[in-house]
Amino acid sequence: MNATGTAGVDRTPWLATPAALFLLTLFIYPCLYGLWLSFRPTEGGILANYAKFFGSERLWPTIFTTLKLALPATLINVGVALPIAYRMRIKTPRQKWITTALVVPITLGTVLIAEGMLTYFGPRGWFAQTLALLHLYDGPIRLTHNYIGVLISLVISGFPFAFLLLLSYVTGIDPVLGRAAATLGAGPWQQFRDVYLPLLVPGLAMCFCLAFVQAYSVFPSAVLLGSPAGPTRVISIAAYEAAFEQYDYPLASAIAMMMGLAQLIVVVAVLALRRLVYRGPVTGGKG
Numbered sequence: 346m347n348a349t350g351t352a353g354v355d356r357t358p359w360l361a362t363p364a365a366l367f368l369l370t371l372f373i374y375p376c377l378y379g380l381w382l383s384f385r386p387t388e389g390g391i392l393a394n395y396a397k398f399f400g401s402e403r404l405w406p407t408i409f410t411t412l413k414l415a416l417p418a419t420l421i422n423v424g425v426a427l428p429i430a431y432r433m434r435i436k437t438p439r440q441k442w443i444t445t446a447l448v449v450p451i452t453l454g455t456v457l458i459a460e461g462m463l464t465y466f467g468p469r470g471w472f473a474q475t476l477a478l479l480h481l482y483d484g485p486i487r488l489t490h491n492y493i494g495v496l497i498s499l500v501i502s503g504f505p506f507a508f509l510l511l512l513s514y515v516t517g518i519d520p521v522l523g524r525a526a527a528t529l530g531a532g533p534w535q536q537f538r539d540v541y542l543p544l545l546v547p548g549l550a551m552c553f554c555l556a557f558v559q560a561y562s563v564f565p566s567a568v569l570l571g572s573p574a575g576p577t578r579v580i581s582i583a584a585y586e587a588a589f590e591q592y593d594y595p596l597a598s599a600i601a602m603m604m605g606l607a608q609l610i611v612v613v614a615v616l617a618l619r620r621l622v623y624r625g626p627v628t629g630g631k632g
Contacts, residue, residue: 376605383599394599404600407580408607414492414567414579415560416611418499422507422560423553427545430511431537434520444512451505458502459569463489466497494570495577499560507556514548515541543623550619554612561608580604 386393398404429447433440450458465471466488476482488494522544523536531539564581571577580600588597 379598379601382595383602386595387593394596398599398603404583407578407583411561411579414495414563415557418496418503418560419553419557421500422503422556426504426508426511430508430515433512434515447508448505450501455502455565459498459566462498462570489570490572492576495566498566498570499563503556503560507552510552514545518544546619546623550615554615557611558608
């Protein structure tokens with residue numbers, strides 16, 4: 346008996362049923378329910394929540410406040426992860442240990458990272474005490490409870506994710522391509538620029554999109570390390586306040602929809618740019 350069964354019916358699609366049910370239950374239904382709830386305001390017309398969002402000076406600017414944190418953090422993570430992942434493609438006895446050390450922050454969680462940063466980078470933390478002990482700087486150091494603190498936290502927590510993604514893409518490119526370029530006289534930089542980088546464009550775009558979505562969803566770092574009532578009042582904080590302080594769940598749903606829309610716009614723009622600059626195969630392919 347083959348995959349089509351005795352009656353000639355292809356049963357292969359049934360293998361995807363559990364994944365489809367999982368996606369429907371944990372992603373599609375909550376999104377549709379949230380969208381439906383956003384059009385059922387506690388008072389006013391069907392678009393009252395969205396009118397309130399764009400009419401409030403405390404709500405609509407959170408889109409750009411979050412964007413000013415997520416975009417730089419994503420660019421730093423992807424930009425730093427790329428050369429390191431490219432170097433780590435070569436298997437050496439130390440590669441496994443270095444890779445493990447680089448991805449350790451992903452196991453800690455954002456809350457633990459924030460607590461550690463408060464201890465290390467706080468006004469009277471280890472970093473400030475070390476600089477004072479070495480007579481390098483005795484003034485106040487403000488690396489927490491502001492924009493810089495949240496940005497550093499996003500870089501620390503987001504780098505391992507970007508690194509692992511890019512490492513999987515880099516190691517998926519057949520090394521024979523680089524060796525062939527070397528036989529034609531290409532140096533290490535030329536191999537990276539002319540062979541690896543063009544093949545990495547799809548991976549870079551996907552890595553940027555996933556890292557951006559992760560960074561745009563920032564919440565614990567903005568509360569613990571930022572100024573949640575000031576310059577780091579991100580959109581997730583606005584949604585939290587609407588849901589659990591004002592108990593206005595329709596408004597919170599509308600804010601969440603705007604958050605998802607902002608993420609979608611950036612992701613679509615990045616993928617469209619990728620299609621403009623690269624039309625080749627998705628990966629370099631081994632074999």
